[in-house]
Amino acid sequence: MQPDIITEILSRLIGYTAPTGDSEVDNTRAANNSALIYVTYQCIETLIENTKNKDSSFISVKKIGQDSYDALNNIVDMIVDTGMRRE
Numbered sequence: 001m002q003p004d005i006i007t008e009i010l011s012r013l014i015g016y017t018a019p020t021g022d023s024e025v026d027n028t029r030a031a032n033n034s035a036l037i038y039v040t041y042q043c044i045e046t047l048i049e050n051t052k053n054k055d056s057s058f059i060s061v062k063k064i065g066q067d068s069y070d071a072l073n074n075i076v077d078m079i080v081d082t083g084m085r086r087e
Helices: 003-014 023-051 059-081
Strands: none
Touching: 003 023, 023 059
16 A cells, blocks of 8 residues: 555544644544554554664665664654754
């Protein structure tokens, strides 16, 4: 399945997460946001696990490891670029 289709399906499954200021709506969106956070953690854990293969002697295994490593570094860069800091 194509990544953009997966993203669309996931978005529809999770639902809206942006707050509205209406507490009834925002209670649902907070639950949706929790689901998004959980899925994100699971995906990151998978990428971290896959990075262990970046030095493999098998080209196909190495590609998965390197792609995962690169993706995680790009995620770090995205976070740093927002100016977010750990408090």
